[in-house]
Amino acid sequence: MSEKTITEVVAALIWEDDRFLVCQRPAGKKRGLLWEFAGGKVEAGETKEEALARECREELAVELDVGAAFLDVTHEYPDLTVHLTLFEARIRSGALTLLEHAAMKWIRAEEADPAVFCPADTVILERLRAFAGHTDVFCFGDLTVRLLHPADGDADTIVYTHEDFVTACHVRALLEADGLSADLAVIGGIDWDDALSPWPAPKVFRGGRDFGGHAAAHLDLLRQTVIPALEAGSCYRRRMIAGYSLAGLFSLWAASASDLFASCASVSGSLWYEGFTDWLEKQTVRFGGAYLSVGDREKNTKNPRMAKVEDETRRACRILGDKGIPAVFERNPGGHFRDVPARIARGIAWILKGD
Numbered sequence: 369m370s371e372k373t374i375t376e377v378v379a380a381l382i383w384e385d386d387r388f389l390v391c392q393r394p395a396g397k398k399r400g401l402l403w404e405f406a407g408g409k410v411e412a413g414e415t416k417e418e419a420l421a422r423e424c425r426e427e428l429a430v431e432l433d434v435g436a437a438f439l440d441v442t443h444e445y446p447d448l449t450v451h452l453t454l455f456e457a458r459i460r461s462g463a464l465t466l467l468e469h470a471a472m473k474w475i476r477a478e479e480a481d482p483a484v485f486c487p488a489d490t491v492i493l494e495r496l497r498a499f500a501g502h503t504d505v506f507c508f509g510d511l512t513v514r515l516l517h518p519a520d521g522d523a524d525t526i527v528y529t530h531e532d533f534v535t536a537c538h539v540r541a542l543l544e545a546d547g548l549s550a551d552l553a554v555i556g557g558i559d560w561d562d563a564l565s566p567w568p569a570p571k572v573f574r575g576g577r578d579f580g581g582h583a584a585a586h587l588d589l590l591r592q593t594v595i596p597a598l599e600a601g602s603c604y605r606r607r608m609i610a611g612y613s614l615a616g617l618f619s620l621w622a623a624s625a626s627d628l629f630a631s632c633a634s635v636s637g638s639l640w641y642e643g644f645t646d647w648l649e650k651q652t653v654r655f656g657g658a659y660l661s662v663g664d665r666e667k668n669t670k671n672p673r674m675a676k677v678e679d680e681t682r683r684a685c686r687i688l689g690d691k692g693i694p695a696v697f698e699r700n701p702g703g704h705f706r707d708v709p710a711r712i713a714r715g716i717a718w719i720l721k722g723d
Contacts, residue, residue: 378420379407380457387474430462443488516552524605530615538709564618633659633715640677657694659718
C-alpha cells in the first residue's frame with residue numbers, strides 16, 4: 369500500500385490591530401464558501417515564503433513581507449492530506465482586492481466560528497484564541513488600551529507599554545513560557561513622535577516629522593484617566609512601565625519624572641534623544657529599578673544622532689547607579705529591529721523578577 373502524498377500548503381496571518389484577515393472560498397471550489405486564511409499550494413522549486421508571496425499577489429493583489437511561522441498543522445481531507453504552515457505576514461504594498469475569493473473580512477480571535485472555517489484551520493483558531501484572547505478593551509477618545517491578562521487570569525502586577533497588539537501578545541506568551549505573570553496594558557491610538565517625546569527636537573529622518581515633545585501631557589492622561597480606569601477595583605501590588613525604541617525613552621523618562629512606576633524597562637530605547645541623559649543626571653528619581661538594553665549593531669547606523677544610542681544608554685545606566693537605583697545594561701545581538709518581542713519580554717522579565 370503506497371504512502372499518502374502530503375500537499376504542502378501555506379497561509380498568511382495578516383493583522384490589523386487586534387483583528388486578522390480571513391477570506392471566503394469561491395462557491396465552485398471544494399470546501400466552497402468556507403472561510404480560510406489567504407494562501408495556497410507550494411509549487412515545485414518554491415520556498416514556502418515564496419509560495420505565500422505569490423499566492424497573495426495572485427489572490428489579493430498585495431505584496432507581502434513574510435515573517436516567522438506562527439503554527440503548522442497536518443489535516444486529512446477526503447480528497448487530500450495537507451500540511452499547512454501559517455506565517456505571520458505584513459502587507460508591504462498594494463490594496464486588498466478580491467481576485468479569487470468570494471469575500472474577505474477582518475475578525476478578532478473570539479469572533480472566529482470554527483464551523484464556518486475549513487477544518488484544517490480549527491487548531492489554528494484555537495491557538496489564535498489563546499494567543500490573542502483574555503483581553504479587555506478600554507477607550508479614551510482616540511486612545512485605546514487593550515489589557516492583556518495571563519491565561520490563568522491571576523496577576524498582581526500591571527505593566528504599561530506602547531507596543532502594537534500583536535507584539536504584546538508575543539511578549540505575553542514569552543513571559544508565560546518563563547513562568548511569569550503580569551497584566552499588560554497596551555496603549556495605542558497615539559502619535560508616537562508627539563506623545564512619547566519629552567521635549568521638542570528636530571526630525572531624525574529626511575521626510576519625517578519633528579518631535580512634538582508632549583510626553584508630559586501624555587503622562588498626565590495616564591495619571592489622571594487611564595491608570596484610575598484600568599486599576600479600579602484591582603488587586604495590583606505593583607505598577608511598571610516598559611517600552612521599545614521611542615516608547616523605551618518614554619518609559620525611562622516617565623519613571624524618572626513621576627512616582628507612578630515601581631520599575632521600568634527601556635528596551636533599545638531612543639536614549640540618543642538630545643539632552644535626555646543630561647536631564648536624567650539632574651533629576652531626582654524614586655523608582656525601584658531599570659532594565660536598559662541596545663542591539664549590539666545599533667551604533668553602526670549612519671545617522672549620527674542615533675549612532676550615540678549605546679554610549680548614551682550606558683551613561684544612563686551609570687547615572688542611575690550613582691543615584692542608588694538598581695540598573696542593568698545589556699547588549700542584544702543585531703540591529704534595532706531584531707527579535708523585538710523577545711527583547712521586550714527579556715526586559716519585562718528582569719523588572720518582574722528584580723523588583
